[in-house]
Amino acid sequence: MRDFYGVTLETPMMLGTARYPSPAVMEAAFTSSGASVATVSLRRERGAGQAFWDLVRSLGVHLLPNTAGCHSAREAITTAQMAREYFQTDWIKLEVIGNADTLQPDPFGLVEAAEVLCADGFKVFPYTTEDQVLAERLVDAGCRVLMPWGAPIGSGMGLNNIHGLRTLRAAFPDVAMVIDAGLGLPSHAAEAMELGFDAIMLNTAVAEADDPAAMARAFSLATQAGGLAAAAGPMGQRDMAVPSTPLIGKAWL
């Protein structure tokens, strides 16, 4: 697996910590998924922060703070600086949101923030689209990991633009890439891994399942299956049928 700023992940799965019915359910989902990274955020202190900090530390996974909800580079940069101090990591999942309905990234603000944060020593994981030119700008800014969306956050639609994602994967063979956002079913995760992506990141599909722990396990297995398939070299597609049973030696009846 490609490394993530020098770190080889134990499993190719990143799991969010939001929207679970209870902390215990969240913990069970992490255990059954075997996720190696947990995403977290910073919000105004209302008394529950310490308990949540203790809980996420007890998961024994890498923490990836996000800048969710930030709509400008300035806001995202300040949030990243606060997160680095709080979570004691220079990893940051950089989100600069450009549209409130689709939650798609603002590409201009994203590049601006990535340039500042990379220069300041952050290990930036930018939430981006499948746009290849934008990816190039992010790599130029110093990003060594990209997190292209599959579909809008929380939509559960899966991979909306497979052609674009395949092109993006091929264009940056040395950059670690995580499909972030929009995955709804384990088959979406398998598909992402089959395309050659290095990991998946999900939250809502697990947290809002009737049985989050079971769904987390299903995603974990699908992710493993997709990764194995990618490494095994999938066959090419054809337009016409090709018989798998040899015609030579067939009886004349």
Place this chain on the structure above:
Amino acid sequence: MKIEVNGEEREITATDLAGVLAELGWGEARVATALNGTFVPAAARSGKQLSSHDRLEVLTAMQGG
């Protein structure tokens, strides 16, 4: 003086950030701070003077995706 803390107006007597946090009950809490939109590292809170109508954000760990 009156300042805004996490979006709410508060009356405080302390004049530096470390003092304000202690006065608000966050003296020992694990928090990250920003004053008027600019990050203030924990090590710089003592001696960081506040002015009337300043906007203070006091953040902590929260669930995230």
